[in-house]
Amino acid sequence: MESKKVKNIELVFENCDFAKVDISHIEFMSMRSVSPCMYITQCHEIDEHLYSPEVHILISKEANIDKADNSFGKYGDQYYLFDRLHNEKDVTQITINYEDGQEKTILVDWEDCNLGGECNIFQNSTITPDGNLMLNIGRVIDEKHQ
Numbered sequence: 001m002e003s004k005k006v007k008n009i010e011l012v013f014e015n016c017d018f019a020k021v022d023i024s025h026i027e028f029m030s031m032r033s034v035s036p037c038m039y040i041t042q043c044h045e046i047d048e049h050l051y052s053p054e055v056h057i058l059i060s061k062e063a064n065i066d067k068a069d070n071s072f073g074k075y076g077d078q079y080y081l082f083d084r085l086h087n088e089k090d091v092t093q094i095t096i097n098y099e100d101g102q103e104k105t106i107l108v109d110w111e112d113c114n115l116g117g118e119c120n121i122f123q124n125s126t127i128t129p130d131g132n133l134m135l136n137i138g139r140v141i142d143e144k145h146q
Contacts, residue, residue, distance in 0.1 A: 005099040009057075011135075014090035014118050019081050020097075025063035027132060030056045031094075031106055050106045054138035055094065059085075061131035082125075082133045089113070089123040091137060108137045 006023045013019075031052040038048045064082045085091070096104045113121035123137045 004102070007097045007099050010095040010097065011085070011091050012093045012095060013084075013088070014092050014120075018095075019084065021059055021063050021081070025060040026057065027060050028056070028058040030054075032138075034106060037107065049093070050104065051108075052106050052138075053109045055106075055108050055136070057094075057135045058128075059133045059135065061133075064131075064133070082127065085133060085135055086125045086127070089119050089125075091120065091123055091135070109139050111139075 008020045008022050009026065009029070011019045011021065032054040034050050034052045036048065037051040038046055041047050059081075061082075064080050091108060092110060093105055093107045096106070098104075108120075109122045111121045113119040120137065122139050123135070125133055125135045127133055
């Protein structure tokens with residue numbers, strides 16, 4: 001398998017806001033059982049992506065300071081990245097941006113926790129003792145924490 005240099009990852013939120021995290025701030029990332037998926041959009045088009053039922057990302061505390069490359073909508077002036085990830089629980093997909101301009105989008109496991117479509121019951125996060133954020137998304141992860 002060919003190895004490509006990653007520039008950053010984008011965490012895309014339920015309302016289409018996003019946060020770009022430079023690869024230098026990703027301490028660890030694991031996506032298990034990644035497989036192709038397709039669905040019909042509201043515009044009646046076929047959309048093809050990848051899907052992972054279990055995602056783990058350890059984000060360096062250094063990423064919590066730099067908000068320059070984030071689009072939080074109304075949250076931009078109110079939250080740092082870790083606040084958004086820890087409190088809102090609404091990551092829908094992760095886009096990996098490569099140095100050569102290519103990208104890969106991976107959908108994450110999602111089940112609405114409040115019937116408003118704004119919260120993922122399968123997303124949780126913790127702040128590590130050294131101040132980094134461990135983001136976990138997936139049905140398997142949720143079952144482990146029950």
